[in-house]
Amino acid sequence: MAASPNIALRDFLRSRRARLSPDSAGIESSPGTRRVAGLRREEVARLAGVSVDYYIRLERGRTASVSASVLDAVARALQLGELERDHLFALAHPARTCPARSSGQQVRPGLQLVLDSLTEVPALVLGRGLDVLAANPLARALYVDFDSLPPRSRNMARLVFLDPTVRELYTDWPGAARGIVASLHLEAGRHPQDPDLAALVGELSLQDPDFRRWWADHDVYRRTHGRKRYRHGLVGELELGYEAFSPADDPDKTLGISTVEPGSVSEQRLRLLAGWAHPLAVNPHAEP
Incomplete structure (x- = not known):
């Protein structure tokens, strides 16, 4: 046969x-x-x-x-x-097996400590399939309160394509969305037997024509660094850089850290957003 x-x-x-x-x-x-x-x-x-x-x-x-x-x-x-x-x-030469996500999608304590130490810029940890595994308060203030979402909805691809609020956050939504699609294509090549990834691609293909069209382009993309513009409902326009790092022993996870130009309007607005996310950190004498 x-x-x-x-x-x-x-x-x-x-x-x-x-x-x-x-x-x-x-x-x-x-x-x-x-x-x-x-x-x-x-x-x-x-x-x-x-x-x-x-x-x-x-x-x-x-x-x-x-x-x-x-x-x-x-x-x-x-x-x-x-x-x-x-x-x-x-x-x-596709992989014959796929490691179970349940055992590989946990954030180890050391990586969580790194994330917790980042208080002045948004930062988050993404897992396989762009699942959001952890986020600091400023990332939750910028994007969405991930912790309040059902576990299945804590996924950047689902949020970017299916959540109207997150979709409106990006000034260049098509550019950000195409990067999401190309990132998923790269993962699909590395993990062809991943049923959760296949289900995610199928769901987004059914629900969004842009995803379906861009998936057919077969572009691939690895998150490393770059710049993004946002239109935030509380503080207005933000231009942030980003740097992405994967632990040497776990390439399926990515620590994404935003950066901001010192002295810029975006830095001032990011501080306002941080004050909203951390009111006690801005004013330690404030009443709890």
């Missing part, structure tokens, strides 16, 4: 091939003679130095014996970035 095709790999390769123009790949093409977007399969095969039949099998998700050297050649032919190349390898 033939093995089932690797659908995720098939769709990823097709999406990368479709986005690459002949000109950018160094292939001469006469105007008006192409019927497909991007490169043809035989062109990718030629660029990668493999037979057309072999590449067709690969793009159909038949990867039982594909070697690292072939994957490297295909990655070069499709001009994949480092993150996309890693994703290609993960898709081609």
Whole structure:
């Protein structure tokens, strides 16, 4: 009995091939003679130095014996970035098992102490599938009071796509939302057997057309650093940076820490928000 095709790999390769123009790949093409977007399969095969039949099998998700050297050649032919190349390898050789979330989604005491020590900027710990595992008071003031939500709703993807208040918080909601989708795609490549992640993707695909459309793009993204703009109901516009760190022994968790430019209007407004979140910290003599 033939093995089932690797659908995720098939769709990823097709999406990368479709986005690459002949000109950018160094292939001469006469105007008006192409019927497909991007490169043809035989062109990718030629660029990668493999037979057309072999590449067709690969793009159909038949990867039982594909070697690292072939994957490297295909990655070069499709001009994949480092993150996309890693994703290609993960898709081609998917993990057979998936660690249970119940044992791996706890925040260890040392990481919780780091989070608790961050009092002047928002900070939170995300787990697999963008579950919010812990957040400091300023993060709860910025986003939403995660602790008041049912456990299933403490998830940044669900909040960004399905919670109107959180959706309105982002000045550039499409940019933030597409980053969420691409982050989930990266996780899906690393954990193809995760039923909770599959259920999350299915739920968001059914409930939000933007998620469904962006999921079909097969982009991947790893949170590292950047800037985001917010429109907060209490303090107005905020421009914050962010830095993301994963513990060396637990890459499924991310400590996300916001940053703010010293002396900026955003710093002043963030202090106001901190005062709302920590009234006793701002005025230690205030009555409890």
